Amino acid sequence: MTKIHPVLDPLPAFWSRDKDDFHEHRTTAELPAEADIVVIGAGYAGTSVAWHLAHDAEDGTPARSIVMLEARGVCEGATGRNGGHMRPDYYGHIPHYIERDGLEAAVELAEFEISHVQALKKFIAKEKIDCDFVLARSVDVWSNDEAAAKAKATYDAMLQHDLDYMDDVYFHHGPDAEAISGVKGAKAVASFTAGMMWPSKFITHLLKSLTSQGLLNLQTFTPVDTVTGSEASGFVVQTARGPVRAKTIIYANNAYVAGLLPEYRNAVIPCKGICTHIKVPDGKTPPHLPNSYIERSEENVLSYLIPRPDGSIVVGGSSRLFSPFREQWYDNVDDTTLIEASKTYYDGYMQRTFAGWEESGAYVDKAWTGVMGYSFDSNAHIGAVPGKPGQYILAGFNGHGMPLIWLGGKGLAKMINPGSPISESGIPYLLRTSQRRLDRANDSAAEFGDIIGDGSLRPTSRS
Structure with missing residues (x-):
């Protein structure tokens, strides 16, 4: 143990x-x-x-x-x-909870998460807290054909429940997904309201x-x-x-x-994750990126990302790369080391993922790990x-x-x-x-x- x-x-x-x-x-x-x-x-x-x-x-x-x-x-x-990403679950795990626990319990949880965005926005303004809070759209991207089709089916199924909160969700599946999202090779894109902050x-x-x-x-x-x-x-x-x-x-x-x-x-169970801070060289202006992201590559490697007000990026994830190597992350509280299987994944990430970043010179300024508590x-x-x-x-x-x-x-x-x-x-x-x-x-x-x-x-x- x-x-x-x-x-x-x-x-x-x-x-x-x-x-x-x-x-x-x-x-x-x-x-x-x-x-x-x-x-x-x-x-x-x-x-x-x-x-x-x-x-x-x-x-x-x-x-x-x-x-x-x-x-x-x-x-x-x-x-x-x-990752500084305050992103409620509208439809990610909610369909699983609907199937497992029933519609009422699943919707209660979704609405609880969604209510955090406005609750914290109001509280931060009331208390005048300087924590770089930004209210924005969170953009979901699928670059794998099968995953994109499945996401569309999930979205359509969620609409059948006639939930008011789904009115905030925009979804597009088709050739314009790349232009809408700014992500190369995107096959489907969705967005909804979320927050970003310096925790x-x-x-x-x-x-x-x-x-x-x-x-x-x-x-x-x-x-x-x-x-x-x-x-x-x-x-x-x-x-x-x-x-x-x-x-x-x-x-x-x-x-x-x-x-x-x-x-x-x-x-x-304690489980390690990885996160990075990406910036462009001094003297360069990074391409504008106003939204936060959950980006899934063609290989279904998921990353979560927020842009910082100074134009730098905080991005982490890549769990699909290290999940087979359980000793590197599962039941592991050692956040003094990076996760070997994915420690270089975010080198060149912005250049290969986002249109307009190819000549940015963006590089990983800092990488770190954190220990999360995953429930059964x-x-x-x-x-x-x-x-x-x-x-x-x-x-x-x-x-x-x-x-x-x-x-x-x-x-x-x-x-x-x-x-x-x-x-x-x-x-x-x-x-x-x-x-x-x-x-x-x-x-x-x-x-x-x-x-x-x-x-x-x-x-x-x-x-």
Whole structure:
């Protein structure tokens, strides 16, 4: 069994280039002896639930102390290592969920994801957060004939459900796909509304606000070893720097959650991915690229891409290339190294993929890896940990956390603040953690490597 704890010296990601001293922030020099709530993880998940716990409490709710423990620096896990792409699922995995779980549950999840785009747009504007947020079209491209025909069939099938949100989707299958998308050899193209942002700037802004207002005690470089005790007696969170006693525990450490909750060992598996930053040589102007992309090559290698305001590109993916080499990515928490099978894939990527980039001189400026938490049934786990009162989880995002976590954290805070049942939290049914979901993962042989929908690596068993 792989040790499921973060390594302390990961490859530096592009997003961390502007980090300041707050990256290593400790609100107090000494670890607090106790807290009402301990949040484990200082990424998107932990920050979201902490923000909503602090700001969404109803009048009359007693003030509670919140301590956040992070094994590395601020936002140095998957959130600070992703593609910056807030892209909800309109039709990628939704047809699978319709078939498996029914139309109502699948649509509830799709609408939850889609609602993140406007919710975050409004929140970022309200809080005046400088995180390079851009509202744009996300362009889907298929350059393989068979895959393009299948995408058209999926789109047509989705239209039969008469879903309002599909009105935002544009789809074209035919010879104009290349001109519409700007991708060489495109056979089909679709687009819908999505967002792009600098994730670690967003998270850092929120954590600075929470700590400066005295609403959060943040302790970086404080890995958690164990959590013992009960809600009745109180929990003891043992860290490398000593213990913290708490009444409530929130596990927001995604890929590493099974290191502290072994019952999730088969439900959330750590898996590596790769991402790069591409720029053109100094003195050159990059071709204009206003949209974000999911691009599938003729060989069905999928890449996700966002353009930066400065004209550079953040692009990653290529899972089809490395999925056969399981030791390089599956159950692997070593983000100090690149994935050997795809580490050179993005050399010359813009030139061979996008019209007008042939003479750009675009090159890979930085490449890095990140460790994501992939769930057995392809859905995140949010809610009360089964059989452990006072403990909650927000993890297992399948490399798709950007349109899940913000409102997922809000719903989890609603469960904890006034004690609302999960049915009133706004958390979609498919994302609610449960003993049933854990039993299914533990009773089955979860084999990853099936590439479906948006190209994410999913369990081949979807029952």
